[in-house]
Amino acid sequence: MLVRPAAIAVVIVHVLNIVVHLAHGFSPTPREWWLNLFDVDTEANVPTLFSSALLLTCAYAAWRMALRVSALKLRRGFFLIATLLAIVATDESLALHERCAAVLLDKLDAHGIHRLWVWAFGAMIVSGLAALMIPFFRAIESRALRSGLLASAVMYVIGALGFEVIGQHYAANHGWSNPVYVALSAIEEFLEMCGPLIFLHYVGREMAGSTEMVANHG
Secondary structure, rough: OHHHHHHHHHHHHHHHHHHHHHHOOOOOOOHHHHHOOOOOOOOOHHHHHHHHHHHHHHHEEEEEEEHOOOOOOHHHHHHHHHHHHHHHHHHHHOOOHHHHHHHHHHHHHHHOOOOHHHHHHHHHHHHHHHHHHHHHHOOOHHHOOOOOOOOHHHHHHHHHHHHHHHHHHHHHOOOOHHHHHHHHHHHHHHHHHHHHHHHHHHHHHHHHHHHOOOOOOO
């Protein structure tokens, strides 16, 4: 599943992100176009392309797993995961939720509604999906696979929802061009990349081994 090269690429992406901000000195002034190519907090650049490709690879791996198993709960679960990962990959490449959130937050601010309600709504969606996946995780007989999938999901959600909320709240009060916000956004993106890496590691190990590790009953 090329997990090791992907992990090395994650490290390189974040090292380049550090170099970009050190080179620019955390200044709010516009940067040269080539610096924006490696900023993990900027859309339509190298980190975004890499992250989208990583998520699509996970979607493909989940789809392959769905075709391998015979248990209905597992097949439905892996197909659902593949669909969600493909949607998230599309969102990552097109920055859909950032654009929608920007419009929504402006409207909430105009009506005096606290913007944390948006993140609370996101948490409710994640909780609903987690509840929906309970039968799927119970059907997995392999403790390693079950733990790996849970760890990857938790790590991704902590980055995509947890650190994004923290970062947005900090930036709203202290500005976007400072080392603390840069660190928070870097941690967010790092966790969002490490989650898929863990997913690929455990699913790849499962696909390379015996399918008996996964339940074959409905």
